[in-house]
Amino acid sequence: DQQVKQNSPSLSVQEGRISILNCDYTNSMFDYFLWYKKYPAEGPTFLISISSIKDKNEDGRFTVFLNKSAKHLSLHIVPSQPGDSAVYFCAPLTQGGSEKLVFGKGTKLTVNP
């Protein structure tokens, strides 16, 4: 079941630069797209979401872009900080509740001081 793909297992950026994390999906019925950050030994923490009727949502240093025609979304973090180092997961959600919440395999972001 590969409804969600995060093709980059890891990403390393310099502090202050932009981090771009990508996510591709296959099911056009998803209504919301959620991003989570996960530190080792902790539960995933909700970061930001975007509705399928929008193409951009911004919250502080975090911006998520959605390209529905390409079935692609990306999370931009700018400026990146060392505390952003974590594994990032994208997860689409169907409003009707009939589809399970599926996750990509995650991208491990390392922000170097």
Added chain:
Amino acid sequence: NAGVMQNPRHLVRRRGQEARLRCSPMKGHSHVYWYRQLPEEGLKFMVYLQKENIIDESGMPKERFSAEFPKEGPSILRIQQVVRGDSAAYFCASSSKTEAFFGQGTRLTVV
């Protein structure tokens, strides 16, 4: 995500014993998910439940694992006759139509 409560946080069981993991969803959330994370791996979906109903259990091992979400009380993930390979972090999430939050997980160690 502090609203989703999982207990215990750590659980040690001997091989052959039963493990019971509990998850209390956030207030107002009617759906619960269970995930397993093995060392060096991502979150693997196990089961998706609504109150008194299993919606999708395609990620559950065929034997020894079961889950329930009763009308009253927390969701329970039950693992019978645990083996060393069951050692992992088990995460629960609860969702509404537009959001989903995770608990801090239960780390199961089978000795």
